[in-house]
Amino acid sequence: MEKLMIAGGRPLRGTVQISGAKNSAIALIPAAILSETAVTLDNLPVLSDVAIYTELLQELGASVEWSKDQMMIDPSRLLSRPMPNGNVKKLRASYYLMGALLGRFGEATIGLPGGCNFEPRPIDQHIKGFEALGARITNENGALHIQAKELRGAKIYLDVVSVGATINIMLAASRAKGVTTIENAAKEPEIIDVATLLNSMGAKIKGAGTETIRIEGVDALHGCRHSIIPDRIQAGTYMIAAAATRGDVIVDNVIPKHMEALTAKLQEMGVHIYEMDESIRVVGQPEYESVDVKALVYPGFATDLQSPMSSLLTQTRGVSILSDYVYSNRFKHVPELMRMGAKIKVEGRSAVIEGSPLSAAKVKATDLRAGASLVIAGLTIEGGVTEISGVEYIDRGYDHLVTNLSNLGAEVWRQND
Numbered sequence: 001m002e003k004l005m006i007a008g009g010r011p012l013r014g015t016v017q018i019s020g021a022k023n024s025a026i027a028l029i030p031a032a033i034l035s036e037t038a039v040t041l042d043n044l045p046v047l048s049d050v051a052i053y054t055e056l057l058q059e060l061g062a063s064v065e066w067s068k069d070q071m072m073i074d075p076s077r078l079l080s081r082p083m084p085n086g087n088v089k090k091l092r093a094s095y096y097l098m099g100a101l102l103g104r105f106g107e108a109t110i111g112l113p114g115g116c117n118f119e120p121r122p123i124d125q126h127i128k129g130f131e132a133l134g135a136r137i138t139n140e141n142g143a144l145h146i147q148a149k150e151l152r153g154a155k156i157y158l159d160v161v162s163v164g165a166t167i168n169i170m171l172a173a174s175r176a177k178g179v180t181t182i183e184n185a186a187k188e189p190e191i192i193d194v195a196t197l198l199n200s201m202g203a204k205i206k207g208a209g210t211e212t213i214r215i216e217g218v219d220a221l222h223g224c225r226h227s228i229i230p231d232r233i234q235a236g237t238y239m240i241a242a243a244a245t246r247g248d249v250i251v252d253n254v255i256p257k258h259m260e261a262l263t264a265k266l267q268e269m270g271v272h273i274y275e276m277d278e279s280i281r282v283v284g285q286p287e288y289e290s291v292d293v294k295a296l297v298y299p300g301f302a303t304d305l306q307s308p309m310s311s312l313l314t315q316t317r318g319v320s321i322l323s324d325y326v327y328s329n330r331f332k333h334v335p336e337l338m339r340m341g342a343k344i345k346v347e348g349r350s351a352v353i354e355g356s357p358l359s360a361a362k363v364k365a366t367d368l369r370a371g372a373s374l375v376i377a378g379l380t381i382e383g384g385v386t387e388i389s390g391v392e393y394i395d396r397g398y399d400h401l402v403t404n405l406s407n408l409g410a411e412v413w414r415q416n417d
C-alpha cells in the first residue's frame with residue numbers, strides 16, 4: 001500500500017491551479033445518461049471517483065472517451081442493467097444512477113452506495129422523492145429496485161436539506177410528466193452546475209441555488225457541451241494549507257463567492273486574503289486568533305472543510321470550538337491529529353481545539369477530508385517525517401496533490417510500504 005510522506009515546516013509559496021469540482025463531476029457524469037446523444041464535459045478533475053464512474057457507465061453500455069480534463073459520454077446504447085454490487089459500493093455518488101436511470105428508463109436496480117463512511121449516511125429523502133414521483137421501491141438483498149410505470153411531477157418537501165436528494169430528484173423529475181417542485185432544497189453551487197447541464201440538455205429547471213426548485217418535465221433530452229465549476233473544497237484546502245504553513249499562495253481558477261464563509265473565517269483569525277476575479281491570494285501570519293466555526297449547509301462553512309480547518313485551529317493562540325451541524329460525528333481525524341500532539345476534545349457535535357505544537361507521526365486517513373487534515377498538519381511540522389496511510393481516500397478528491405504541493409515548495413512524496 002502507498003503512503004504519503006511529508007517533511008514539513010516549509011511555508012507554501014506560489015500558485016496552484018484548482019481543477020473542476022469532484023462533487024459536480026460525479027453528478028454531471030450520471031446526469032449525461034439522461035441524454036439520447038453525446039454529452040461532453042470540460043474541466044473534469046482526474047480523480048479515482050471519476051474513474052470509477054466511467055467504469056459504471058461502461059458497464060451500463062455507454063461509450064466514454066476520457067482524455068485529460070475532457071470526457072465525452074455517448075449514452076445512446078445504454079441499458080438499465082441491475083448494478084447491485086461492485087463499483088456502486090465504491091463511491092457515494094453512485095446513488096445518482098438511481099435518479100438518472102429512473103428518469104431515462106423508468107427503472108433502476110442499484111446497490112446501496114459506498115463512499116466516505118465517517119457516520120451513517122441515510123438516503124431516505126432520495127427515496128421519498130422517487131416515491132412522490134410515482135416510483136415503487138423494494139429492497140432486494142441490499143440493492144434498491146426502483147420502478148415507475150410513469151413518472152409524474154409532484155411537490156416534494158425535503159425533511160433535511162440534502163445535496164444528493166435535491167440532485168437525484170432533479171434528475172428523475174426532468175423526465176417526469178408535469179411539474180415538480182422541491183421545497184427546502186439544498187443550495188450548493190454543485191446543484192446549480194447540474195441544473196445548468198440539464199437545461200443545456202433541454203430540461204426546464206428554474207430556481208437551482210434557492211430553496212425552491214421548479215422542474216417542468218420534458219419528453220427527451222439531448223447532448224451538449226458543459227464546463228464544470230471549480231472545486232471549492234480543493235480550493236479551500238489549499239487556502240487553509242497556505243495559512244497553516246504561514247505561506248503566500250495564489251489559489252487560481254476559483255469562484256471567490258463560493259469561498260466566502262471560509263475567507264471570512266480565515267480573516268477573523270488574522271490571515272491576510274486578497275480576492276481577484278478568479279483567484280484568491282492567501283498570506284499567512286506568524287500568529288492567529290482562536291475562532292469558533294460552525295459547519296452548515298451552503299452558504300455556511302462547508303462540512304467538507306471542517307476537518308482541514310481542525311488542523312489550522314491547532315495553530316492558534318487559544319481555544320477554538322468547531323461544530324458540525326451537517327454531520328454530527330465527522331471527527332475521525334481527531335484521534336490521528338492527537339497522535340501528532342494536537343489537544344482536541346470532542347464534545348457532542350463539537351471539537352474543542354486548544355492551540356499546541358504538532359510533531360511528526362505515523363497516521364492513517366480514514367476518509368477523504370480526514371486525509372486532507374493530516375496532510376495540512378504534516379505540512380506545518382518542522383523536523384521529522386509524517387507518514388500518512390489510507391492515501392486511496394485522499395485520491396478520491398485531490399488530483400495532482402503531490403505535484404501541486406511540490407510546486408508550492410513542500411517536500412512531499414509517495415512511498416510504497
Ligand SMILES: CC(=O)N[C@H]1[C@@H](OP(=O)(O)OP(=O)(O)OC[C@H]2O[C@@H](n3ccc(=O)[nH]c3=O)[C@H](O)[C@@H]2O)O[C@H](CO)[C@@H](O)[C@@H]1O
Nearest residue numbers: 023093121122123124125126160161162163164165326327
Ligand atoms: C457526492 C457529494 O456531493 N457529496 C457531498 C454531499 O453528500 P450527500 O449529498 O450525501 O450529503 P447530504 O447533503 O445528502 O447530507 C446532509 C445531511 O442530511 C442527512 N441526510 C441526507 C440524505 C437523506 O436522505 N437523509 C438524511 O438524513 C445526512 O445524513 C447529512 O446529515 O453533501 C455533503 C454535505 O455538504 C458533503 O459532505 C459531501 O461531500
Ligand SMILES: C=C(OP(=O)(O)O)C(=O)O
Nearest residue numbers: 092093115116304368369
Ligand atoms: C464526503 C465527501 O464525499 P462523498 O460524499 O463522495 O463521500 C467529501 O467530498 O468530503
